[in-house]
Amino acid sequence: MAGAPALVFEGVSKTFEAGGARVPAVDCLDISVPAGKVSGLIGPDGAGKTTLMRLAAGLLLPDEGVIRVLGVDVLAKPLVVQSSIGYMPQRFGLYEDLTVQENLDFYADLQGVPPTQRDPRYRELMHMTGLAPFTRRLAGRLSGGMKQKLGLACTLVRPPRLLLLDEATVGVDPVSRRELWAIVYRQVRDHGMTVLLSTAYLDEASRCEEIILLHQGRRLGQGSPGSFSEPLRGRTFRVAAPSLGKRRLQTRLSHVPGILDAIIEGERVRLVTAEAGPVDLEARLPDVPDLTMEAAEPVFEDAFIATLKRSEESSPAPLAGASPGPESPGTTGQPMIEVRNLQRRFGDFFAVRGVTFRVGRGEVFGLLGANGAGKTTTFRMLCGLLPVSDGTVRVAGLDLRRAASRARGRLGYMAQRFSLYENLTVVENLRFFASAYGLNRARRTQRIGWALEAFELGGYADSPSGELPLGYKQxxxxxxxxxxxxxxxxxxxxxxxxxPLARREFWQRINALAESGVTVLVTTHFMDEANYCDRLVIMADGEVLTEGSPAQMKARFRSAERPDPTMEDAFIGLIEQHDQQQEAAS
Known part of the structure; x- marks a missing residue:
């Protein structure tokens, strides 16, 4: 039937048991996904996005309701549905001890692709993903972005009529994300494929033709990105105050009544107000003489936050960190981190070569790069988790190569993946780490109480950490x-x-720490988060491409066609320039 939707949910519910209670993941849900388009499934942690996709793929059975995929009842004919769709979960099952080619062959066998059809499809997929030179490389030795592209290629060995992508671009650098999007849209164009994807990057949601907004297992809205953002016209603004600085300005604006959201955007702060019309900021911030405000074009992220965020939201409790030092943030005075000619070799291969930078007290410093650029290796050496092959590393005034244990006692480390003990409760984890850091009993008790209050973990104190929502794990x-x-x-x-809601809360806490004098070194693939950094370096092939403030980097790519470039524009531009130079030299 022409024009029939590719996916339909009618009154679908699914609950799970958690801690002795029944938790609804999908609650009497009605949605319809149009055929031949890219639709985005957007919502906060725990909204039900992954459950919805697993139900659509026939991997879970609903408690009630009807699910039709490509006109087929999923409950009645799950195998028919599974033979017509492609599903790439958050952690796609690559076999890391097999080569790229062996992974392709394995998934072609699983999907029943005839041998005569494989070579042409392989060539097309390897060309699209840029993996053609790496077919003999073990999957485990690919960068994060390359692994995601291989996972997508394996999913597409047999072109499905419906492609389900569950946060396929998480942890992937902007260049690789752009390449993944190009692959997805090519499938829609060349094969008439329907794509339903979930993503944590709201700029990606804006590229979708249709958006389904979920919250607590229910649909809050569905339509084009513009249908969500347009009602916010007259409620979005950009504010600047050079004398105050973007970080302090954001903190103060977030406490002004009538402001739903305040987020750093470049060198300014972007506001979403509860009502149309500007807020009288001069009356609210009378001590800021150089305050300026201008209207901004609303985007989908504004609508997402305005829909989900409560009008009156309490700010995080003050964070106890290091006491503010005598220096202002920056690199003046004794640096808290000093790196000179840092090297890391694996045999004859240089993962990091000649990296040099300094970070001052109370500074937020970003370490950025494409997947495989060497930033994680650099990061692990600075934390004392990986030996330094050559060069000098000083943290908190201590030589990391000579006084590693003393230096590590001055550091806090938060890993990319949740690395606490999932079978221990929240309190047991806090007690363990307090003991590992050598806190005495009285200090340990005080700090555990602080953590439960400051991070609003009291309600989960006796819950196993593995059962926490992702935002609370963070x-x-x-x-x-x-x-x-x-x-x-x-x-x-x-x-x-x-x-995005949890990310905003996280950066409020980081800003408070930096204001108290704590030095922060951060790696991220969210380019909007790079705007929170005072300075940053961008790496490629184990070396530093450039160092400076976000404003300095963006200024390099300002033009008549692009008068207000973003950090993503600057990042991609720098990587492309580097790649062109490498090609010219080879």
Whole structure:
């Protein structure tokens, strides 16, 4: 039937048992996904996005309701449905001890692709993903972005009529994300494929033709990105105050009544107000003489936040970190992190070569790069988790190569993936880390109480950490990293996979720490988060491409066609320039 939707949910519900209680993941849901388009499934953590996709793929059975995929009843004929769709979950099952080619062959066998059809499809997929030179490489030795592209290629070995992508671009650098999107749209164009994807990147949602907004298992809205953002016209603004600085300005604006959202955007702060019309900020911030405000074009992210965020939201409790030092944030005075000619070799291969930078007290410093650029290796050496092959690394005034244990006692570390003990409760994890950092009993008790209150973990104190929602896992990991009040906090892609509401809360806490004098070194693939950094370096092929403030980097790519470039524009531009130079030299 022409024009029939590719996916239909009618009154679908699904609940799970958690801690002795029944938790609804999908609650009497009605949705319709149009055929031949790219639709985005958007919502905060726990909204039901993954459950919806697993139900659509026939991997879960609903408690009630009807699900039709490509006109077929999923409950009656799950195998027919599964033979017509492609599903790439958050953690796609690549076999890391097999080569790229062997993974393709394995999934072609699973999907019943005839041998005569394989070679042409392989060539097309390898060309699209840029993996043609790496077919003999083990999957486990690919970068994160390359693994995601291989996972997508394996899913597409047999072109499905419906493609389900569950956060396929999480943890992937902007260049690889753009390439993944190009692959997806090519499938829609060339094969008439229907695509339903979930994503934590709201700029990606804006590229979708249709958006389905979920919250607590229910549909809050559905339509084009513009249908969500247009009602906010007259409620979005950009504010600047050079004398105050973007970080302090954001903190103060977030407490002004009538402001739903305040987020750093470039060198300004973007506002979403509860009502149309500008807020009288001069009356609210009378001590800021250079305050300016201009109207901004509304985008989908504004609508997402305005829909989900409560009008009156309490700010995070003050964070106890290091006491503010005598220096202002920046690189003046004694640096808290000093790196000179840092090298890391694996045999004859240089993963990091000649990296040099300094980070001052109370500074937020970003370490950015494409997947495989060497930033994680650099990060792990600075934390003392990986030996340095050559060069000098000083943290908190201590030589990391000569006084590693003393230096590590001044550091806090939050890993990219949740690395606490999932079978221990929240309190047991906090108690363990307090003991590991050498806190005495009285101090341990005080700090655990602080963590439960400051991170609003009291209601989960006796819950196994593995059962926490993702946003609360992030809170617990950060609390554990701060138990000993470190001078320096290392954050390795701390918001990967976390929804925008949780990311905003996270950065409010980071700003408070920086204001108290804690030095923060962060890696991230969210380019909008790079705007929170005072300075940053961008790496490629183990070397530093450039160093400076976000404003300095964006200024390099300002033009008549692009008068207000974003950090993503700057990042992609720098990587492309580097790649062109490498090609010219080869």
């Amino acid at each position: 809170r617990l990991a950060m609390a554990a990293a701060l138990m000993h009040e470190p001078d320096i906090l290392f954050l390795d892609e701390p918001t990967s996979g976390v929804d």
